[in-house]
Amino acid sequence: MDERKRDSMIAYLRHRMEEFGIKPEDLAAVLASEPAAQKAGRYRSATGDSWDGQGEMPQWLKQAISAGQSIDHFELSAAPAPAPQPKKRVDWQNDPFAGSPLARSNNR
Known part of the structure; x- marks a missing residue:
């Protein structure tokens, strides 16, 4: 569905929900309680x-x-997958070799 059609459908649904006095919370509660949604x-x-x-x-x-x-x-x-741990940042300010020929070496 393209974005224009989607926006049009959302506007239509909001209008109909207003017309019948349905709040988004009501809709969310019904959807959460449906067995098909939980399957x-x-x-x-x-x-x-x-x-x-x-x-x-x-x-x-x-x-x-x-x-x-x-x-x-x-x-x-x-169980849900564990959240990835953030990578440890390296503090280069206290690097004793910064700026030395050893730090610029291409022999790795």
Whole structure:
């Protein structure tokens, strides 16, 4: 959907919500309580395709496995992935070799 259509749809929905007295909080509460919204897939691809493990295996997963990828790679964990730690910054102000021939050496 292009941006113009999206903006038009948002305006329409806001108008209709106002017309019926629906607040965004009401809508959010209903969406959060729906079982379909809570149903998560067991496997997910990098492009967002998912499969709950029931029924026939989807084509995207069959192709990945036949290409040598493990099915475990696509399995969703129950716990969220840990947040990446920020890289430690190096303080070059106190570097004893700054400006010396040793610091400019190309022998690495």
